Amino acid sequence: MCMSVCFTAWAKVELTMHESVEVYLGDSAQIPCQHSFTDANNEPSFVMIQWFVRVAGNSSRTRIVYADKSQQMVDDNTDYSGRIEVTSDEQGTRLTIQEVKLSDEREFFCQVNGLAAGNAEGKTHLRVFAPPEAPVIEGVLTGISVTNEAPSRVASCEVQNGYPKPNITWYRNSVPLMPAPGHVNVLTLVIHESNLYSVQSTLEYKVTKEDKDAHFSCEVSFFVPGAIRTVESSSLNITVHYPTTMVELWKESPQGLVKEGDTVELRCQGDGNPPSPFVFNREQEPYVDLDSNGDVLILSPVTRKDGGIYQCHPLDTSDEIKGEVQLTVHYLDPAVVVPKDSEFMLKGEDLTATCNALSSLKTSTVWYKDGRQVGKGNTLHLKDATYDTSGEYICEVTVPTLPALHTSGSVHIIVQGGPQLLGGEQEVQLEEAAGRMVNLSCEAQGHPLPSISWSIIGSQNWHEVVNKANELVTHSVVSVKVTSDISALCNASNDMGTEVKAFSIKAIPRLTSAAPFSPAEGSGVIIVVIILCLLLLAVLGSVLYFLHKKGKIPCGRSGKQEITKEKTTKDDIVVEMKTNTKNEEAVLLKAVNGDKKGPNGQ
Incomplete structure (x- = not known):
């Protein structure tokens, strides 16, 4: 622990240092020296700081470093040359010692000299700590007799290389043993080597019969910076020799409750030592000796019939001296599920399933479906069954106080009913561009498994691409290829009914956009148009020339009147632009041959 002490000289300098600084062996130690000048208006321009250390073994001291604002000088030929450093800040100065040694446990002085502004000095005691190694305990190998009049050597405990000197305390069953004449003696040997301490402690103890199961241990306590720490050794049991007056029988293994199938080990021990041979029997069969191995009786594997009171008797004493133990073998019978195996239900029905397992302990039952908990307790209620109700229900029966005991059973629920379409609406309205292919999906569940058929009006181009079932x-x-408005029906059916899903597809005419113009394509189109126009003019000129030769087109006034008359007839010469070649030929032939019929010529 560190305590601060203030030093004031001439009422001009205030200096504060810790009373002590504690550090582990080998670590770095930092000793602060805070100082300030009481006259703030007269801060000195030069401050000299010197650090001194008390010389081991006498009251003199040696300077190890001095410094001012501009430099620091470490004194040569001291124990701290090359291991120390001084740093300064607004609060003061700080001495750092690297790789602290045990010999560094001494007083360090900080001297501050501000010339006319005043000077002051303080000190800090550096304390060094070295934790010892873990304690090592050793017990006697021979037995200890209760008939010995004086305390007997029981165990020794050793701890090495600590500083300051560690202390050893003895324990019996975690209770401290204090020295008591004629009952408890503690012999301590301290070895001081290389400035480190090693301690050996020997426990002498007068044993009694009660010490046969006692455990002895030692604990080392030692100082560390700011605290006291303890480390306890392992514990040991001593062998006590005394006459047999009591026998104890207990279950050695398994630990905790016993279940069917376990291997049980019963151990018998008398309070006499050396122990007498033992015989084992059950209380209900006192004259039937059980096969055993010395002081151990092994039962493997046990069943519920092996439960009862077991006894052991030492052969060297009367039958009244015996040990007893009650053995209880717990069990859990296989789970019985009602209904068992498979059970059929109709949609909307209710069902109650039960799961029971006979056990010697309180049980807990949980129901699962598809790995998810759906119920708790022996009874499972299924209400208003749907197809999602179908599946395997597993009941798991466990024993909370004995988790190794567990069993399970199951029932497979099958819900019967007509088809049920999945995936939303039963009437679906769609719009699609003409010429496109549309996929129509239909999914139905039920039991028996429904079949699906399609009825499609408005398109002959359709085919089934998926047909699967679980x-x-x-x-x-x-x-389906959309060529016009389409009506499609998905029919899902089984022996218990039919369900229909309708699709209505409105065909939207596909819009085509003009191709972008390019100079190369434009030139070709213009050339084709020009050629067609020239051919049309050539044909028209030939027709007119032919009609003129035949006198069909007279010149002068009379011709003009004839032409005018022809225009009033029913069958005029009509020139039309049509895509049908036969119509074009008919118009041309009509123009060539003429029409001599009158308005009533038909």
């Missing part, structure tokens, strides 16, 4: 669900997908 235990409960049938899935079908058809691909």
Whole structure:
């Protein structure tokens, strides 16, 4: 622990240092020296700081370093040359000692000299600590007789290389043993070597019969910076020799409760030593000796019939001296589920399932479906069954106080009913561009497993692309080409009913956009148009020339009147632009041959 002490000289300098600084052996130690000048208006321009150390073995001291604001000088030929450093800040100065040694445990002085501003000095006691090694305990190898009049050597404990000197305390069953004449003696040997302490402690103890199960241990306590720490050794049991007056029988293994199938080890021990041979029997069969191995009786594997009171008797004493133990073998019978195996239900029905397992202990039952807990307790209630109710239900029965005991059972629930379409609406409205392929999906569940058929009006181009099923669900997908408005029906059916899903597809005419113009393509189109125009003019000129030769187109006034008359007839010469080649030929032939019929020529 560190305590601060203030030093004031001439009422001009205030200096504060810790009374002590504690550090582990080998670590770095920092000793602060805080100082301030009481006259703030007269801060000195030069401050000299010197550090001194008390010389081991006498009251003199030696300077180890001095410093001012501009430099620091470490004194040569001291124990601290090369191991110390001084740093300064607004609060003062700090001495750092590297790789602290045990010999560094001494007083360090800080001297501050501000010339006319005043000077002061303080000191700090550096304390060094070296934790010892863990304690090592050793017990006597021979037995100790209760008939010995004086305390007998029981165990020794040794701890090495600590500083300051560690202390050893003895314990019996975690209770401290204090020296008591004629009962407890503690012999201590201290070895001081290389400035470190090693301590050896020997326990002499007068044993009694009660010490046969006692455990002895030692604890080392030692100082560390700011605290006291303790380390306890392992414990040991001593062998006590005394006449047999009592026998004890206990279950050695397994630890805790025993269940069917375990291997049970019963151990018998008398309070006499050396121990007498033992015989084992059950209380209900006192004259039937059980096969044993010395002081151990092994039962493997045990059943509930092996439960009862077991006894052991030492052969060298009367039958009244015996040990007894009650053995209880716990059990858990296989789970019985009602209904068992498989059970059929109709949609909407209710069902109650039970799961029971006979046990010697209180049980806990949990129901699971698809790895998810769906119920707790012996009874499972299924209400308003749906297809999601179908599946395997597993009941797991456990014994909370004996987790190794567990069993399980199951029942498979099958929900029967008509088809049930999955995936949302039963009427689906769609719009799609003409010429596109559309996939229509239909999924139905039920038991028996439904079949799916399609009825499609408005398109002959369709085919089924998916047709798959599992235990409960049938899935079908058809691909339909949209050529016009389409009505499609998905029919899901089984022996218990039918369900229909309707699809209405409105065909949208596909819009085509003009191709972008390019100079190369434009030139080709212009050339084709020009050629067609020239051919049309050539044909028209030939027709007119032919009609003129035949006199069909007279010149002068009379011709003009004839032409005018022809325009009033029913069958005029009509020139039309049509895509049908036969119509074009008919118009041309009509123009060539003429029409001599009158308005009533038909």
